[in-house]
Amino acid sequence: MHRSEITIDLGAVRRNVRVLRDALGPAELWAVVKADGYGHGAVDVAGAAVGEGALALCVATVAEALPLRREFPGVRILVMGPASGREIAHARDADLDLAVSDDAIPEGVRVHLKLETGMGRWGLSELPAPPAQVVGLMTHLATADSDPDFARCQLQRFEDATSDFQSLIRHAANSAAALRLPESRLDAARCGIALYGLSPFGEIPSTDGLEPALGWDSHLAQVRRLAPGESTGYGRRFLAESETWIGIVPVGYADGFRRDMTGTQVRVAGEPRRVVGTISMDALAVEIDRELPLGTPVTLIGHGVLVEDHARVAGTINYEVVCGIGSAPARARRTVLDA
Numbered sequence: 033m034h035r036s037e038i039t040i041d042l043g044a045v046r047r048n049v050r051v052l053r054d055a056l057g058p059a060e061l062w063a064v065v066k067a068d069g070y071g072h073g074a075v076d077v078a079g080a081a082v083g084e085g086a087l088a089l090c091v092a093t094v095a096e097a098l099p100l101r102r103e104f105p106g107v108r109i110l111v112m113g114p115a116s117g118r119e120i121a122h123a124r125d126a127d128l129d130l131a132v133s134d135d136a137i138p139e140g141v142r143v144h145l146k147l148e149t150g151m152g153r154w155g156l157s158e159l160p161a162p163p164a165q166v167v168g169l170m171t172h173l174a175t176a177d178s179d180p181d182f183a184r185c186q187l188q189r190f191e192d193a194t195s196d197f198q199s200l201i202r203h204a205a206n207s208a209a210a211l212r213l214p215e216s217r218l219d220a221a222r223c224g225i226a227l228y229g230l231s232p233f234g235e236i237p238s239t240d241g242l243e244p245a246l247g248w249d250s251h252l253a254q255v256r257r258l259a260p261g262e263s264t265g266y267g268r269r270f271l272a273e274s275e276t277w278i279g280i281v282p283v284g285y286a287d288g289f290r291r292d293m294t295g296t297q298v299r300v301a302g303e304p305r306r307v308v309g310t311i312s313m314d315a316l317a318v319e320i321d322r323e324l325p326l327g328t329p330v331t332l333i334g335h336g337v338l339v340e341d342h343a344r345v346a347g348t349i350n351y352e353v354v355c356g357i358g359s360a361p362a363r364a365r366r367t368v369l370d371a
């Protein structure tokens with residue numbers, strides 16, 4: 033039996049793409065699949081998204097773009113992060129689009145000039161007269177999920193700076209903006225987290241019609257009874273006050289079940305149960321209310337166990353939790369469903 037099984041449901045990705053396309057209307061949907069598709073598998077997710085009408089793929093680096101170019105010959109692939117001289121040459125050969133945030137605009141490759149409007153990260157402060165290789169103008173919103181007024185301010189700055197260049201593709205929206213800030217949609221929206229059925233707002237995904245695509249399942253590999261005063265795990269951080277049954281699940285922080293997720297709930301045989309004690313590299317403990325057989329199914333994510341809830345316990349965001357889940361064959365089995 034595998035220690036755990038990660039299931040990627042491409043049907044859910046397709047349905048999320050439809051939700052986004054309905055929200056976007058005439059604006060194009062560009063699928064953001066950086067960081068191996070937020071841990072879901074970039075090529076699989078890109079295939080589902082393109083099949084459902086996404087018109088471009090976006091990644092952070094040229095190295096992420098090259099395997100996608102082999103799989104998707106005619107599709108626009110935009111590298112959103114900065115590229116070095118060598119990478120620019122590779123981008124040219126692979127017919128990629130590059131986001132450019134400085135005055136040195138490379139030649140012989142399609143360029144999207146990135147304007148700084150309030151993110152305070154990459155981006156040009158002033159838009160130069162765009163040379164011929166520039167096909168797009170873009171900016172990135174800092175607060176689409178948390179402060180729509182500031183996001184509107186950024187959009188206004190972008191509009192003021194780019195209104196003379198209506199022939200270029202203008203794009204600003206991420207998932208949060210695409211879903212809830214209609215004026216951000218412009219010509220295209222770069223959507224990541226929502227494709228995967230995760231909430232950009234840290235809320236319940238179904239609030240925005242989204243359906244999580246990633247499931248993560250394991251089982252009880254050990255079941256033991258702790259007498260009062262006995263503990264489980266490093267540091268004895270969980271001490272049984274009364275007689276307590278615990279189950280040991282063969283998944284730990286090396287698999288992406290973060291050490292700061294102690295206290296979160298998973299499902300054991302379908303029932304909500306608390307993760308207790310210190311999460312170790314290869315195992316975690318759950319408190320159960322009775323003796324259960326070895327092999328009892330444990331759902332770590334999916335079937336109502338939300339990444340958003342785990343993230344809240346860990347003091348982080350769903351993005352970081354899914355990016356950290358490891359599907360290396362030596363640790364987990366990964367299955368892709370396409371229904």
Ligand SMILES: *Cc1c(COP(=O)(O)O)cnc(C)c1O
Nearest residue numbers: 064112172206207222223224225
């Ligand atoms: C990652 C990223 C996105 C996608 O953001 P989501 O919140 O995942 O939709 C869009 N634009 C840029 C520049 C990004 O880096």
